[in-house]
Amino acid sequence: VRRFVILGQKARASADFLLADIPSTSGRLDVLLRALRAGLLVSHGVRRDTLVYLVLLGDPAQRRVLRFEGAAARYLRPDERSLASTCKKALLTECAADGFTPVRAGIAVADGGMESLWPELRDCALYVLEPGAADIRHSSIEEAETAFILGDHIGLEPATRAWCAEHGARFVSVGPTALYTEDVIAIVANELDRRAAQGG
Numbered sequence: 012v013r014r015f016v017i018l019g020q021k022a023r024a025s026a027d028f029l030l031a032d033i034p035s036t037s038g039r040l041d042v043l044l045r046a047l048r049a050g051l052l053v054s055h056g057v058r059r060d061t062l063v064y065l066v067l068l069g070d071p072a073q074r075r076v077l078r079f080e081g082a083a084a085r086y087l088r089p090d091e092r093s094l095a096s097t098c099k100k101a102l103l104t105e106c107a108a109d110g111f112t113p114v115r116a117g118i119a120v121a122d123g124g125m126e127s128l129w130p131e132l133r134d135c136a137l138y139v140l141e142p143g144a145a146d147i148r149h150s151s152i153e154e155a156e157t158a159f160i161l162g163d164h165i166g167l168e169p170a171t172r173a174w175c176a177e178h179g180a181r182f183v184s185v186g187p188t189a190l191y192t193e194d195v196i197a198i199v200a201n202e203l204d205r206r207a208a209q210g211g
């Protein structure tokens with residue numbers, strides 16, 4: 012199973028944003044929505060082997076994680092507005108004290124930031140995506156349980172990089188140029204697809 016974890020430093024965990032103006036009313040949730048589409052959706056379908064986590068860190072008083080599970084997700088449309096509407100509804104859900112609370116098939120929400128994800132990531136090979144790090148094309152990538160961690164338009168905070176390193180993450184890149192998060196995800200997914208097609 013592949014996992015993509017996207018950290019939104021400004022994205023707020025609140026349903027109180029305008030669908031007509033997502034970027035300026037949500038703390039750039041649009042960046043995360045495009046990343047979600049790139050990670051989970053393919054032409055006319057959903058990647059059943061993929062989970063995407065949107066980590067909403069924009070309000071320190073209320074940090075939350077939205078989880079999208081390709082194996083169970085239904086009726087996800089690829090346009091940003093429709094995905095934003097799905098997130099809006101999910102963010103109205105009250106979270107249980109611990110772990111993820113189901114919202115609807117394939118979608119769940121949890122309180123907390125990166126640390127709340129650890130139970131889901133502890134058995135995964137962790138990879139932090141960072142321009143200039145070791146080229147993923149020449150790196151061995153675990154085939155079974157993997158998690159790829161990416162920043163938003165701002166990038167990853169030093170504390171998050173340090174947390175990942177402490178938890179055994181390897182740093183990899185898709186080349187020397189800093190790209191948009193969604194494009195990096197598309198390249199990583201394509202790299203994994205090619206390897207799978209060649210038998211690993």
Ligand SMILES: C[S@@+](CC[C@H](N)C(=O)[O-])C[C@H]1O[C@@H](n2cnc3c(N)ncnc32)[C@H](O)[C@@H]1O
Nearest residue numbers: 140141142161162165166184185186188189190
């Ligand atoms: C728009 S970039 C962030 C740019 C930000 N100004 C910075 O310096 O980190 C968004 C995220 O995509 C990932 N990323 C961008 N380019 C990459 C590359 N060439 N290789 C691997 N990851 C990349 C990183 O995780 C980054 O945090």
